[in-house]
Amino acid sequence: MADDSNNLQQGVTDRQDAIGSYAAIGDSFTEGVGDPGPDGTFVGWADRLAVLLADRLPEPGPATGDFRYANLAVRGRLLDQIVEEQVPRAKELAPDLVSFCAGGNDIIRPGTDPDDVAERFERAVADLTRSVGTVMVTTGFDTRGVPVLRHLRGKIATYTAHVRAIADRYDCPVLDLWSLRSVQDRRAWDGDRLHLSPEGHTRVALRAAQVLGLDVPADPDQPWPPQPPRGTLEIRRDDIHWAREYLVPWIGRRLRGESSGDHVEPKRPDLLPL
Numbered sequence: 001m002a003d004d005s006n007n008l009q010q011g012v013t014d015r016q017d018a019i020g021s022y023a024a025i026g027d028s029f030t031e032g033v034g035d036p037g038p039d040g041t042f043v044g045w046a047d048r049l050a051v052l053l054a055d056r057l058p059e060p061g062p063a064t065g066d067f068r069y070a071n072l073a074v075r076g077r078l079l080d081q082i083v084e085e086q087v088p089r090a091k092e093l094a095p096d097l098v099s100f101c102a103g104g105n106d107i108i109r110p111g112t113d114p115d116d117v118a119e120r121f122e123r124a125v126a127d128l129t130r131s132v133g134t135v136m137v138t139t140g141f142d143t144r145g146v147p148v149l150r151h152l153r154g155k156i157a158t159y160t161a162h163v164r165a166i167a168d169r170y171d172c173p174v175l176d177l178w179s180l181r182s183v184q185d186r187r188a189w190d191g192d193r194l195h196l197s198p199e200g201h202t203r204v205a206l207r208a209a210q211v212l213g214l215d216v217p218a219d220p221d222q223p224w225p226p227q228p229p230r231g232t233l234e235i236r237r238d239d240i241h242w243a244r245e246y247l248v249p250w251i252g253r254r255l256r257g258e259s260s261g262d263h264v265e266p267k268r269p270d271l272l273p274l
Contacts, residue, residue: 019053019096019097019133019134019212020057020066020067020068020096021067021068021069021093021095021096021097021271022049022050022053022067022068022069022070022095022096022097022098022099023069023070023071023072023089023090023093023095023097023098023099023132023271024046024049024050024069024070024071024072024073024098024099025072025073025082025086025087025090025098025099025100025101025102026046026073026077026082026086026099026100026101026102026138027073027074027075027076027077027078027082027101027102027104027105028073028074028075028076028195028260029044029045029073029101029104029138029195029196030044030045030046030071030073030099030101031044031071031073031074031075031267032044032045032046032047032071032073032201033075033190033195034189034190034192034195034196034197034198034200034201035196035197035198035200035201036198041267042267043198043201044071044196044201045196045201045202045204045205045208046071046073046099046205047069047071048201048202048205049099049205049208049209050067050069050071050274051274052205052206052209052214052216053067053069053097053209053212053214054067054069054274056214066273067273067274068095068271068272068273068274069268069271069272069273069274070090070093070095070266070268070269070270070271070272071266071267071268072085072086072089072090072266072268072269073086073101073266074086074264074265074266075259075260075264076105076259076260076262076264077102077105077259078105078106079102079103079105079106079117079120079121079124080120082102082124083102083120083123083124086266087124087127087128089269090128090131090132091127091128091131091132093270093271094131094132094133095132095133095271096132096133096134097132097133097134097135097136097212098128098132098134098135098136099135099136099137099138099175099208100124100125100128100135100136100137100138101137101138101175102121102124103117103118103121103159103163104140104156107140107152107155107156107159108149108152112155114155114156114158114159114162115158115162117159118159118162118163118166121162121163121166122162122166122169125137125166125170125172126170129170129171129172134172134173135170135172136172136173136174136175136208136211136212137163137166137167137172137173137174137175138163138174138175138177139160139163139164139174139175139176139177139178140156140157140159140160140163140177140178141156141177141178141180141183141184142156142157142177142178142179142184143156144184145184145185145186146189146193147193148193148194149193149194157178160178164176173211173212174211175204175207175208175211176207176211177204177207180203180204180207180220180221181221182203182220182221182222182223182224183196183200183203183204185224187199187200187224187227188200188203191242191245192242192245193242203220203221204220206218206219206220207220207221
């Protein structure tokens with residue numbers, strides 16, 4: 001048992017020591033929606049992970065000088081769109097690490113089958129693993145505390161189980177968001193209740209770094225500070241504001257066949273130094 005543990009630790013160490021380039025593919029979660037930077041461009045967990053990876057590179061030169069990063073993710077993208085648009089580009093870039101989070105937008109659509117989505121996801125993972133160094137896959141969140149997604153918890157759990165099984169078959173590290181309890185707090189979520197807040201993205205980045213074997217500056221599952229209880233009137237007022245600002249426009253886009261990602265290009269399409 002000790003030998004197996006040592007081998008596992010050595011594998012994680014070898015994996016993270018080899019990371020000099022990273023490409024992120026996915027949808028709004030990986031693009032960083034909910035975590036705006038000073039210039040209005042979204043930051044997000046993948047950008048924050050890239051900084052953590054770059055900071056651990058040895059001298060000489062600036063800590064980030066030799067590290068290269070691309071973010072190909074675009075909000076609203078379905079799995080097949082990601083496979084068609086982003087996977088070929090990631091293969092062309094051939095980085096040491098690719099993070100692959102996809103299928104969430106498919107799962108939340110009425111009538112979709114998580115088994116079918118998982119089969120298509122696996123074909124993309126198999127394709128990627130033949131062309132890049134390491135493919136880190138991402139599970140779904142446990143949505144029991146997310147009002148707008150709570151009713152989909154069973155579908156998301158099924159898809160998450162498939163993702164973990166696929167990771168086992170292709171030796172992929174797993175960014176397990178279902179087990180990250182700290183993002184079940186409402187403060188980890190943006191006002192739209194669908195995307196993470198800046199602090200939520202930060203905690204995901206820290207967990208991703210842990211998965212890759214890095215030492216991190218803070219515990220991603222550190223408890224949140226206590227808050228005073230919220231009254232019924234306050235909760236109702238927040239619900240009305242959310243429906244007006246987010247739910248009604250979202251329904252309108254669906255009825256018009258539009259996506260939030262229409263006419264949006266990847267924010268970082270090339271492997272560039274940070």
